[in-house]
Amino acid sequence: MKVQNPRHGSSFDEFLKEEGILDEVEDAARKTRVVHFTNHIGFGGTEKTIYTFLKYLDRDKFDVSVAANSVDRGTGREAAIRALGVDVRVTSPKYLGKYLADIKPDIFHIHREGGPEPGPISQAKQAGVPVVIEHNVFGRYDKSPENEMIDCHIYVSYSCGWRYQMWAGHPLIGPKYQVLYNPVEVREYAAHGFEKRDFTRKSIGRIGRPDDTKWEFNFLEAIPLIVERFPDLEFHVIGVTPAVEEKLKKMGVWKNVRLHPLTTDEREIMEFYGKIGVLTHFASMGETFGLVLAEAMSARLPIVTHHTPGITDSAHTELVNDAYNGFIARNAEIYADAVIYLLDHPDAARKMGERGFEKAVASYEASAIAKGLETIYQLALREKGIV
Numbered sequence: 001m002k003v004q005n006p007r008h009g010s011s012f013d014e015f016l017k018e019e020g021i022l023d024e025v026e027d028a029a030r031k032t033r034v035v036h037f038t039n040h041i042g043f044g045g046t047e048k049t050i051y052t053f054l055k056y057l058d059r060d061k062f063d064v065s066v067a068a069n070s071v072d073r074g075t076g077r078e079a080a081i082r083a084l085g086v087d088v089r090v091t092s093p094k095y096l097g098k099y100l101a102d103i104k105p106d107i108f109h110i111h112r113e114g115g116p117e118p119g120p121i122s123q124a125k126q127a128g129v130p131v132v133i134e135h136n137v138f139g140r141y142d143k144s145p146e147n148e149m150i151d152c153h154i155y156v157s158y159s160c161g162w163r164y165q166m167w168a169g170h171p172l173i174g175p176k177y178q179v180l181y182n183p184v185e186v187r188e189y190a191a192h193g194f195e196k197r198d199f200t201r202k203s204i205g206r207i208g209r210p211d212d213t214k215w216e217f218n219f220l221e222a223i224p225l226i227v228e229r230f231p232d233l234e235f236h237v238i239g240v241t242p243a244v245e246e247k248l249k250k251m252g253v254w255k256n257v258r259l260h261p262l263t264t265d266e267r268e269i270m271e272f273y274g275k276i277g278v279l280t281h282f283a284s285m286g287e288t289f290g291l292v293l294a295e296a297m298s299a300r301l302p303i304v305t306h307h308t309p310g311i312t313d314s315a316h317t318e319l320v321n322d323a324y325n326g327f328i329a330r331n332a333e334i335y336a337d338a339v340i341y342l343l344d345h346p347d348a349a350r351k352m353g354e355r356g357f358e359k360a361v362a363s364y365e366a367s368a369i370a371k372g373l374e375t376i377y378q379l380a381l382r383e384k385g386i387v
Contacts (some may be wrong), residue, residue, distance in 0.1 A: 011069035012183035013070050031063040032377060033105040035129075037120055039098075039112070041081075041088070043209050043262055044073040045182065045291040046111050046137055049156075051077065052183040054086050058371035062377070067091050067099060076264045097123035107131045107344050107377055107387065114140030114164065118358045121146040138159065138288050140314070141167030152380045154178045154373075156289040157315035160328060175379045180287045185266070189298035190357075192270050197277065197353070199346030204339060205236035205276035207269070208283070210262070212241050218243065218332060219306050220280035224251045225336035230343060234258050236275050260296060279326075281305040282335070286313030293319045294364045299355035302326045302349050304338045325356035 035052070041047050054064055056329045065087040071078045078088050091099050094342035100108065100123065108124035110117075124132050139160030141147075153176065155161035161179050165172050204226070210215040227233050236258045248254045260272055273279075279296035286308040287293065293316055296303055303326035305316045318328040327342075329335035342349040381387045 011266060016236075020056045031059075032105040033063045033065075033102070033103065034109055035065050035067055035100065035105045035124040036379065037067045037108065037110045037124075038119065039068065039120075040069045040070045040072070041066075041075075041078050041265065043061065043075045043077070045289070046133065046135075047075075047077045048264070048291060049135075049182045051081050051084075051106075052185065052286065052366050053370055054081060054084055054371060055185075056366045058370075058374060059085075061374065062229050064127040065089065065103070067096060069093065069096075075262070080264060081316065093119045093123075096120060097127050100124055100127035100129055106381065107133060109133045112155070113138040114142060114160075116144045116146070118144065118146065119171050121149050125149050130384050130386060131377075133376070133380060136164060138166075139163040142187075151383065152176055152178060152376060154180050154343045156180070156182050156255060157318055159313065159315040159318050160288050160324060175383065178376050180372050180376065181364050181369060182291055182294065183369035184291070184294045184298055184360060184364040186298045186357075186360045186365045187367070188266065189270065189300075190361075191273070192299070194274065194353075194357075196365040197274070197276045197350070199349045199353075201234075201277050202230045202232060202343055203234040203236065204278045204280045205238075205272065206280050206282075207238040207272060210239040210241045214239065214283045214287040215241070215244050216282035216284045216306060217247060219308040219335050220247060220330070221251070222282075222329075222336040222339065223253050223256075224278075225250065225333065227253045227256055227266060227341075229336075229340050232256075233343075234273065234275075234318050236260060238272060259284065265362075269295070270299065273301060276301065277278055277338055277346070280339060281316060283316075287319075288313045290316045290319050294360055297325060297353075297360040298364070300350075300353035300357045302342050302352035302356065304329060304335060304342070305333060306330070319359075321359075325352050325359060 036050050067089045069092055071090050081088055085252045108129040110120055120134055132149055135154045158179055190207050190298050235255050235256045235365045238260045293303055303320050305328055307328055307330045308314045317328055322328040327338035328337050
């Protein structure tokens with residue numbers, strides 16, 4: 001580069017611009033603009049994952065916003081996202097493209113089941129968004145032309161990635177395919193005092209959205225077996241359904257149930273985990289990640305879950321290692337025996353809870369997972385020659 005004195009005949013900024021230095025500095029300083037899109041903002045794990053990513057992404061590097069076709073404001077999730085200083089745009093399939101064209105993001109990050117969801121991806125490309133990233137929550141495969149428009153697929157567990165690979169019929173090789181666990185604020189849980197938990201309490205719990213597929217009715221039959229051993233057992237529940245309530249009443253254990261309201265308040269969720277000594281998990285649909293399980297591990301709780309057959313979602317057995325940080329049961333009788341063992345052996349329950357906590361710190365801590373997402377963003381932009 002030819003050196004000259006900018007004081008003679010031009011300003012320093014003009015000199016930098018002539019030499020191409022100013023453009024380089026401005027490009028380096030400009031934040032990467034990212035729009036997270038989900039069809040609906042409600043109570044589910046996807047929305048909580050988006051919230052946590054937004055909380056921990058480096059705002060000095062990334063300008064983030066959220067778009068959704070619908071919002072359940074009763075859950076408080078939208079308000080929580082706005083409280084982070086993030087704009088939430090409630091749009092529609094008709095106007096999403098215009099919104100994207102107006103704000104010109106570098107990355108369109110869509111969170112979806114993985115199967116065909118016509119519209120958003122095409123609209124992002126038509127709006128000139130250079131990079132489309134899919135968070136494939138259920139490991140499903142999209143055979144439509146929109147799938148070819150995706151620059152990077154993110155799977156929330158190795159279980160999900162494996163299932164996608166089976167559908168796709170080819171190995172998932174290269175930067176286009178990534179596994180990234182969902183982020184959990186493990187450090188927040190570490191500061192809550194769960195290491196002082198009283199494991200002598202005969203108390204178990206289940207948490208999730210009120211959906212029958214988030215329960216496994218065969219394994220629900222373990223509850224009366226546990227109550228037979230511990231008549232004063234407390235079964236704390238968030239997300240009961242009418243069908244579950246009816247079954248618990250028929251089995252004669254409704255008196256043991258302690259209902260808690262749905263909430264997105266982290267302090268209330270931590271208080272819930274503080275009331276129990278074992279997390280009981282059984283979902284007929286299985287788990288593609290199992291955010292509740294990762295939270296329970298962060299709260300130093302042992303977990304009893306169940307085996308799921310075939311290609312059913314099975315990431316819960318990826319998070320829970322049998323006889324290490326919990327148990328994986330194959331029927332209601334074995335399930336009940338596992339819970340009874342933990343309630344009868346508080347020292348073993350504490351040890352398993354500590355192992356789960358150590359695994360959560362190493363695998364799901366939000367700040368580290370957010371750094372992983374930032375790296376994926378940067379790789380995808382480099383592939384496009386943008387950075």
